[in-house]
């Protein structure tokens with residue numbers, strides 16, 4: 267069948283409509299160009315008017331009269347000075363043009379790479395947050411990540427640093443194993459090697475994931491502003507503890523930074539008769555900084571007490587304390603350690619008896635029982651090995667009395683041990699050390715074994731020395747960075763840090779001014795530590 271031509275009006279009409287459309291578009295573009303300044307000015311004037319209205323609404327009622335008066339006076343002055351109205355008009359127009367200028371649109375939401383990452387995260391979570399019976403699943407293959415993932419933030423490498431995830435109410439968020447599976451997926455998909463903090467809101471069915479910034483390693487040994495009986499174990503996240511301390515940062519060479527003190531959140535351990543955690547156990551991998559923490563504690567304890575050091579590792583990490591005022595002994599041999607611990611045990615008993623007698627007589631406790639005695643034991647398991655090889659009793663048994671009665675007698679015990687020797691710690695040490703620190707790249711289960719609670723962030727395989735977690739009694743587990751307190755006798759220690767530590771050390775006995783020969787002999791009370799070493803208490 268032959269094709270009939272289209273009516274003339276239809277074929278020529280299309281071209282005409284297209285031409286009129288083109289004309290209208292050109293006219294609109296031209297008008298927009300011509301009217302653009304006017305549009306800008308009117309937008310700016312609108313914004314200025316809104317600003318003025320908000321200011322007026324925010325002005326208290328009693329101040330409105332004077333404001334109106336001064337504005338009117340200003341208008342009058344402008345009206346009467348030469349060129350005043352013209353200048354005012356130009357100023358207002360300029361302000362309106364500035365306010366009304368077109369600003370580049372602010373980009374919101376993740377970019378293309380971020381979107382792809384979030385979609386991948388969403389897909390990875392589908393098996394965990396969906397069940398086949400759910401008629402309207404929040405998580406389903408091919409679904410939109412925006413339905414369940416909110417408020418994402420990314421680091422410079424494009425990895426998520428914050429995310430809020432809504433999950434269905436039937437997810438078993440009360441089961442640690444179910445939570446751990448989801449955390450593991452998020453951890454793996456968001457990038458390994460970073461610390462993640464997961465907070466489950468079981469009532470709101472929401473999981474928040476954040477990557478807290480690494481704790482700064484810039485705080486070194488210094489005099490901390492603390493009260494007697496308070497010891498700074500290290501520093502934690504801002505806001506995790508109710509208190510802050512002014513601290514001076516140091517540069518990588520160990521010299522004080524020029525910016526002056528800043529506020530940092532300390533992990534403060536309180537000792538003394540009212541402390542609920544009178545003794546401390548520090549556990550770490552080799553080289554994680556356990557000896558450094560003991561050194562830091564010794565430097566803080568020495569202004570107010572005496573410090574007895576027993577070193578099982580035989581590394582000489584605490585040699586800088588030997589011969590200093592307030593340090594009865596630094597022992598590293600088995601025989602020396604046993605005699606020092608025997609003395610400490612008897613001294614604890616002597617203090618207890620003296621304090622009891624004073625209380626019964628209605629007298630204040632004698633001064634020689636009030637000065638705290640610190641017993642720092644670095645790697646006791648090494649001494650236990652040596653003693654067992656010799657067929658001698660375990661020296662850790664000598665810590666039993668100081669650990670059990672130390673709180674009332676002003677005796678504080680701090681034990682540091684390596685993770686692999688944890689099982690060799692005596693029962694007394696494990697029972698009575700309620701303040702705990704875990705240092706180094708430990709697994710979450712290891713941290714939980716030491717602290718009795720899970721870490722608040724996912725531990726990372728590589729940590730700087732002195733980094734870990736702390737827990738005081740049944741309190742929260744806190745992230746911790748111990749202040750750098752290196753051995754000043756170590757050749758690898760920088761000059762700045764060496765100076766900082768040496769400055770905090772008390773004088774050596776041989777640096778003290780010599781007592782003149784004619785002076786009265788000074789009577790040393792029983793049990794009082796002397797420069798020569800521990801004095802056995804009278805039984």
Ligand SMILES: Nc1ncnc2c1ncn2[C@@H]1O[C@H](COP(=O)(O)OP(=O)(O)OP(=O)(O)O)[C@@H](O)[C@H]1O
Pocket residue numbers: 483550551552553554555556557558559579581583731732733747748749750751752753
């Ligand atoms: N908080 C810290 N800040 C900076 N450096 C530290 C910190 N703690 C330890 N270090 C450094 O790490 C190294 C090992 O520290 P330390 O000897 O205290 O570890 P350790 O756990 O006692 O290991 P080991 O038992 O093998 O001696 C040292 O060079 C020390 O200066």
